[in-house]
Amino acid sequence: MRFDRRSGVLLHPTAFPGDHGIGDLGAGARSFIDFLDRADQSVWQICPLGPTAGIHGHSPYQTYSGFAGNPLLVDLHDLVDRGYLDESDLDTAGADFSPHEVHYDAAESFKLDRLRTAFERFRADGDADEHEAFADYREEExxxxxxxxLFRALKREFGGDLWTNWPEDVRTRDPDTLATYRDELADEVAFRAFCQWVFDQQWSAVRAYANKRGIRILGDLPIYVALDSADVWAAPEAFDLTDDxxxxxxxxxxxxxxxxxxxWGNPVYDWGRLAETGYEWWLDRLRRLFSMVEYARLDHFKGFDAFWAIPADSDDPAAGEWREGPGHDFFEAVRAEFGDLPFVAEDLGFLDEGSVGLREAFDLPGMRVPQYADWCQQGHLYQPMHYPEDSVAYTSTHDSDTVVGYYEDLGGEQRDCLHYNLGTDGSDIAWDIIEAVWNSNSTLAMTTMQDLLRLDSHARFNTPGTGQGNWDWRVTDDGLDPDIADHLARVTDATVR
Incomplete structure (x- = not known):
């Protein structure tokens, strides 16, 4: 698939403004979309939307499900408007919330308590049409x-324990045992379904609000799912698991x-068995994703060509081996099902013959980030002036430092070469890099809210290899500055349009 030339901004919904400890799908989301519209941007990139886990530092790349939405993103004000909550329920007095960062534990406690209240009022007072709509949703999805x-209800029943430690008949999905638990835990199962129903309604409204303004959403698809997820527990046949x-x-x-x-610890796939089913599990996953976004970034694209598999009983990455991925056969199946392949291939660090050939065979743009550049090497592939059309150019990513943080750590020789290549003195390095990326030949030019605000390393989203202190940066209402939007619009009108 060939993308139209576009530009946009990466900002995950947890980072929106909001008054309940975490960004949500309410007024803050609409304010950000208004910012994009004013800035003449047509792409909004997000990280995965799944329900995060404290044990994984609330990383959106290690979630309880590759299909579900994160209930912490639900806008509680909307539940007041629908009559499921009272204004007094939203009183945050005594809560440890900050407009500048996410406090996951406090936000989770506050929001789940209100969501349970909303669910009980919905069950008691919701009208017949609402109850029918909820029942239809549960059937359709x-x-x-x-x-x-059921997985989330069982997690609660077993004190949050990893599902591989559950009783054997639950772990191995004995039908009679699961039927018994479905009856015993019916209230909790229904509550978890209610959270997803509300999330999907709110996300659909946010997406429609963006689409009406010509803004398309670039989602994110991690190649692997978390071990402690409904995905692995519910579809063990899709993964390389033991008999138990x-x-x-x-x-x-x-x-x-x-x-x-x-x-990483994520279970690898049994691609042979998946191929025998026509990749049914993956097609279901993609079908769900494309009901929520227009495009998707394929994280760790290399894994579709070949993947590194480490024996589960070994802690040493060197004990692993390369195994063949699904390659062309998988993408042919996806194309047969969906037509165009609206994917961006995350190929950073894996520009070998196999992954490049696979990407090019299906006309997927790869990624380019100036922070990987050797500024003193003529023609280096990560210098913006050398980006090919079939690429997506980023000033920074969710896993990298901000532009300012990167520049501050850059050695003197590299800094001098950067100045020479970009024709700058570095006094406004964030916007220098934005303009260089926007001037590149890449089909998509992307930046982050942090780079637009010229923020340093304190504002980076994630430091790979660390478990805590990530994913907590937030933009404030003041940060969605119309002057910054106008500045980006001028750069865009001069380069991308």
């Missing part, structure tokens, strides 16, 4: 919702020059 809601449904091998990357590799 049952292919993933039934297992996800525990991982046989987990994902990671091999040792490279100067490092010892990484052990």
């Amino acid at each position: 049952s292919n993933w919702l039934a297992d996800y809601t 449904n525990r991982p046989a091998a987990v994902a990671g990357v091999p040792p490279n020059t100067g490092d010892s590799g990484q052990r």
Whole structure:
């Protein structure tokens, strides 16, 4: 698929303005979309929207489901408007909330308590049409919702324990046992379904609000799902598991020059068995994703060509081996099902013959980030002036430092070469890089809210390899500055249009 030339901004909904400890799908989301509209942007990029877990530092890349939405993003003001909550329920007196960062534990406690109240009032006072709509939703989304809601109910029943530690008949999904728990935990199952119903309604409204202004959403699809997820528990046949449904091998990357590799711990797929089903599980996952976004970034694209599998009982990444990925066969199946392939391939660090060939065979743009550039090497592929059309150019990403933070850590020689290549003295480096990216030949030019605001390393979203202190930065209402929007519009009108 060839993208029209566009530009946009990456900002995850947790980072929106809001008054309940975390960004949500209410007024803050609409304010950001208004900012994009004023800035003449046509793409909004997000991270995965799934329900996050404290054990994983609330990373959106390690969620309880690759299908479900995060209930912490639900706008409680909307539930007041619908009569499920009272204004007094939203009183935040005594809550430890900040407009500048997410306080996940406090926000989770506050919001889930209100969501439970809203659910009880909905059950008691909701009219017949609302109850019918809720029942219809549960039926329409049952292919993933039934297992996800039972999984969350069972997590609560077993004190939050990892599902691989649950009783054997639950872990291995004995039908009679699951039927018994569905009856015993019916209230909790229904509550979890209610949270998803409300999330989907609110997300659909936000998406429509963006689309009406010509803004398309670029979602994110991690190649792997978390071990402690409804996905692995509910579809063990899709993964490389042992006979008792525990991982046989987990994902990671091999040792490279100067490092010892990484052990991510996510179960790897049984691609052979998936191929026998026509990749049914993956098509279901993509069908759900494309009901929520227009485009999707394929995280760790290399894994579709070849993936590093580490024995689950080993902590050493070097103990792994390369295994063949699904390659062309998978993308042919996806194209047969969906037509165009509106994907961006995250190929940073994996520009080998296999992954490049796979990306080019299906006309998928790769990624380019100036922070990977050797500014003193003529023609280096990560210098913006050398980006090809079939790429998406970023000033920074959710996993990198901000432009200002990167520049402040840059060595003297590289800094001098950057100045020479971009024709700048570095006094406004964030916007220098934005303009360089916008002037590139890339089909999509993307920046972050942090770079628009010229923020340093304190505002970066995530530092890979660290478990805490990530994903908590937020923009304030004042940060959605119309002057900044106008500045970006001028740059866009001079370069992208």
